[in-house]
Amino acid sequence: MSGTRAAVLGAGSWGTTFAKVLADAGCAVTLHARRPELAAAITETGENPDYLPGVRLPGALSATTDAGVALDGADVVVLAVPSQSLRANLGEWAPLLPPDATLLSLMKGIELGSTKRMSEVIGEVTGAGPERVAALSGPNLAREIAEEQPAATVIACPDDDRATALQAACHTPYFRPYTNRDLVGCELGGAVKNVIALACGITEGMGFGDNTRASLITRGLAETARLGLALGAELTTFAGLAGLGDLVATCSSPLSRNRTFGEKLGRGLSLEEVQATTRQTAEGVKSCRPVLDLARAHGVEMPLTEAVVRVCHEGVPAAQMVKEIMSREAKPE
CATH class of the missing domain: 3.40.50.720 (NAD(P)-binding Rossmann-like Domain)
Incomplete structure (x- = not known):
């Protein structure tokens, strides 16, 4: 062109x-x-x-x-x-x-x-x-x-x-x-996947493997889609490149800033310590709070996003986050 x-x-x-x-x-x-x-x-x-x-x-x-x-x-x-x-x-x-x-x-x-x-x-x-x-x-x-x-x-x-x-x-x-x-769905997919990538990085840093990551990606997609539907997005967007595609790449790749940032948190570094090691912006660190605010304003449950906020901004240790996620009430998928 x-x-x-x-x-x-x-x-x-x-x-x-x-x-x-x-x-x-x-x-x-x-x-x-x-x-x-x-x-x-x-x-x-x-x-x-x-x-x-x-x-x-x-x-x-x-x-x-x-x-x-x-x-x-x-x-x-x-x-x-x-x-x-x-x-x-x-x-x-x-x-x-x-x-x-x-x-x-x-x-x-x-x-x-x-x-x-x-x-x-x-x-x-x-x-x-x-x-x-x-x-x-x-x-x-x-x-x-x-x-x-x-x-x-x-x-x-x-x-x-x-x-x-x-x-x-x-x-x-x-x-x-x-x-x-679907501008709403594409933008939400892009914002929330950074938060889920932080969670994947945290568990990676703790030494967990592919089952953990696949579980986080899948449940992360579910909570992204729940928020999207509440905001008027199309469900099909989340199954596409701006949803699942972006989520898989960001949660799986060592090139992903958010995943890499999460990994350092999972190894026990503080937020400030990790921030001191990089000049790149890990968008999920700041976006996790407004994403959670958005979810609460629309009555949408986002347990993974909530867990990331707790680790990044409330000083909750990563091990405690994983324990909390795993001990949530059992229910149908």
């Missing part, structure tokens, strides 16, 4: 990887990085040394620290910053957004305090109508896609024409996007 201009705001591993995908699909892409030294490195060396060392970036991709330059004339604006910093960043960028650009969220989180999904925050801060806002979600571990390993994803947007245009803008021989109208 040559001729499409894309701005990617956020030069972390997933933002940079998706900028590469867009450029490989024929778009002219400008990547916005906060730090001048990172923007310079990307421009001069064709590599993001901090987040994707060793991956060659295409020539059609340039980097800048000037959001105005990145957004100038963009048809597609991709938002790839940590969920909890979206509102503040968007407040700064909103006046610079081209009036009819499609706004695509790569973020998988729920906002603290407001319990809003990312598309809701985008609409609220920018005033963009719902037809202009889309989300991308699926089993998309950045490093594997940057290395052009085959992967599929879902683009969720209530406007079919925009969804199809986005699909064309990021379709490459190694990256296959599907469209879906």
